[in-house]
Amino acid sequence: MKVHFLGAEQDLQVDTDYFRRIASAVEKCGDCFADSTCKCNAQEPGFDWNAIYRNNIEALARADVVITDVTTTNFALSYMTAIGLQYKKPTLILFRENAFDGMAALGLDESLVTVKEYDDSNLEEIITKFLKENRVDVKDMRFNFFIDRPIYNYLRWASYKTGKTKAMILRELVTREIERINATENL
Numbered sequence: 001m002k003v004h005f006l007g008a009e010q011d012l013q014v015d016t017d018y019f020r021r022i023a024s025a026v027e028k029c030g031d032c033f034a035d036s037t038c039k040c041n042a043q044e045p046g047f048d049w050n051a052i053y054r055n056n057i058e059a060l061a062r063a064d065v066v067i068t069d070v071t072t073t074n075f076a077l078s079y080m081t082a083i084g085l086q087y088k089k090p091t092l093i094l095f096r097e098n099a100f101d102g103m104a105a106l107g108l109d110e111s112l113v114t115v116k117e118y119d120d121s122n123l124e125e126i127i128t129k130f131l132k133e134n135r136v137d138v139k140d141m142r143f144n145f146f147i148d149r150p151i152y153n154y155l156r157w158a159s160y161k162t163g164k165t166k167a168m169i170l171r172e173l174v175t176r177e178i179e180r181i182n183a184t185e186n187l
Helices: 012-028 049-062 075-086 123-133 149-162 166-185
Strands: 002-007 065-069 091-096 113-118
Touching: 002 012, 002 049, 002 075, 012 065, 012 123, 049 075, 065 075, 065 123, 075 091, 091 123, 113 123, 149 166
Parallel strands: 002 065, 065 091, 091 113
Antiparallel strands: none
């Protein structure tokens, strides 16, 4: 599973250890980061904000989940978190020591957002639980596609005859095709 991590750099001297622990917890779960190239310092000469923005947007699109540490926050961090939510990515919002009052999370889709206060003793447990609950390999994925009238008529008829939903019929057809391809490739 791909994780995109967001954290502010204002208090990097304090936050670096926590960021490393978050990364370690993600890796212990066997997951990886959607983009590991964005290790940067805004004080470096020639710093390119446009490249960082593009990297973050692309990483958010590739990610399965987002983890954001809002202990120290800024506009860019909040903006990137909001974009992740627009992409419908399950998002874990972490903070330490009453650094976040939760008001910013009001009105957000509770099926996508988890807000947790952490300390040294529970950080790994929170991340592990979040990643386990949001594994893409154990969740049904959803997408939309367009069909023509004959396909729709067939699905409606098959659904009526079998008592199954149209989605169940399509899943079974695709599963049979995958099994058929796998069987012919193994010959």
